[in-house]
Amino acid sequence: MKKMTKISVLILMMAILLMGCGKSDANKADTSLQDIKDKGSLVLGLDDAFPPMGFKNDDQEIVGFDIDVAKEVANRIGVELELTPISWDAKEQELATKHIDCIWNGFTKNADRESKMALSIPYMKNTQVAIVLTDSGINTLEDLAGKTVVLQNASTASDAMDQNEEFKNSLKELIKVDDNVQALMDLKVGGSDAVVMDEVVARYYVEKEQGTYKVLDTTLSEEEYVIGFRKGENALTEEVNKHLKDMAKEGLLAEISEKWVGKDLTIVE
Template sequence: MKTLLSGIAALGLLAGVALAAAPQAQADDLQKIKDAGELRIAMSGAYPPFNFVNDKNEVVGFDPSIGEGIAERMGVKPVIVTTAWDGIIAGLLANKYDTIVGSMTITPKRQEVVDFVGPYYSAGRAVFVKGDSPIKSLKDLDGKTIGVTLGETHEKWAREHAGEHGDWSIHTYKGLPELMLELNSGRVDAIVVDNIPVLVAVKKSGADVRQIPTPGIEGGSVKVGIAIRKGNPELHAAMQKALDAMMADGTYEKIAMKWIGADIR
C-alpha cells in the first residue's frame, strides 16, 4: 500500500506537528463532528480503484464509499477532501480534516502519531491458479511451475520456500500482464503476486482465476486502517462501530465487489 513519508527530516517534521497538535486533541473530536454535522474525510484522489477522480470530477472508489458509509451511520454528512499524500498526516494533525480513509497501511511509525480505526482491508502476497485447477493449497504445488515477477520479494519467497512446500519450479516475468497471460495459457500452474492488483485485473477482464488459501504465508498480509488524531476514544469507538455494522450487514461486501471484485476485509 501507499508510502507516507521518506527521510529522517520528514519524520522529524511530522513529530513536531504531532506535538503542536496534541493539546487540541485532548477534547474528543466526536462532539465537534456532530456539532458541525459533517465528517471531513481525506485521501489523495489519485489511487484507483481505491480513490480517484472520475470524468465528472467526482472523487469515487472504494475508500470514499467506505468513508461515506461510516459518516452516514454516524448521522453526519461525508465531505471528501483530496490532498497530497506526502503531507496527509500533517494535515490531519493540523485539523484540516477529521480522518484519513485513503488506503493507509498501519505501521508502528504511523501509530506513534495517529490512531487507526479498523483495519478495513488487508493486502499482500497471494497465490492464484486457474479456476478449474485442482490446486487447492501450497502442498498441491509440488512438481508444478510457479510464475513470479523478476526481482520482487515474491520471487525471493518462492525460491526460499520451495523445499518447504514442495519441489516447484520457478519462471520469472516482467510484470502482472505477462503473468496473467502465462497462467491463463497454462504455461505456469500458479502465480505468486500482490493480491489486490490481480483482483482488480480479474474484475476488469473476467479471467477465470482464483486465490488459494495460504494461511501463515510469510509477508502475506498488511493491514490498512483509517487514521484519526490521537486522544479521541469516543470518535474511534463511533467510527469502529459504524465500520463493523457495514461489515455485518453486507454493505462492505457490496462496496468491495463493486470496486475491487472481491471481499478484501
C-alpha cells in the same frame, strides 16, 4: 534545619503541582466526536488517484470502495462527508494541522502509525505485488533482476521494497512517482518493467484493462487497511469502529467490496 525544611516544602509544592497537571490532562475531555457533529462534516483526506479505493471517474467525481464506506459511516454519525484530495507524502502533516479529520484511503496499519495516531479497527486485507504487461515474458520476481521497477512515493509498496533487500538490490533501477496512475503509464510506454503496488489496486486494473496486465504470484508483504485519526481522538475513532462493525454484520461491507474488487476482502468481525 530551616534550610532542610524549606527544601522539603519546595519539593512538596512541586509534587502537588505535578499531580495537578497530571489530573488536568487525565480529565481533559475528548470532544473529537462532538466536534465533528457540531461542524456537521467529516473531512476525509485521500489520494484521488488510487482506484478502486478512491479515485476520479470519467465525470471527475471521486468514487471508490473507501468512499462508499465513508459516506455510509458519515450518514450514520449524522454528518456530511467532505472529500479532500491531498499529497499522499504529506498525509500525516495534513492530519496533524487539522486540514483533514482522517486519512481514509488504503491506509496501511504499522507500528509507526500506531504510535503517532489513533487507528480504527482493520477493515480490509491486502498484499503488495508486482504487476507487469501480459506479453512482457516476466513471470516471477526473479525475472525482474536487472530491470526497472516503479512505485508510488511514500507508500507501503516503498516499505515492502525496503523489507525485501535482496529483491531490491537485484534491480537495475527503482523509480518513485507521485501515484499509481503515473506508475502504470510509465509501464505502458516502456519506461519500466513492473509496478509494485497494492494487490487490490492491481486486480482492479487487471479486470478493467483485460489482457493488458498480469499480477505475479509471489507477494512482497501482507498488510491491513485502517483509518487514521489524530492521537487522542478516541471518541471519534470508536464511533467509526461501531458503525464499521454494524455494517459488517449487515453484510453491507461485503457488498461494497464485491462491487469494487469482485470479492469480499473485508475483515471486520
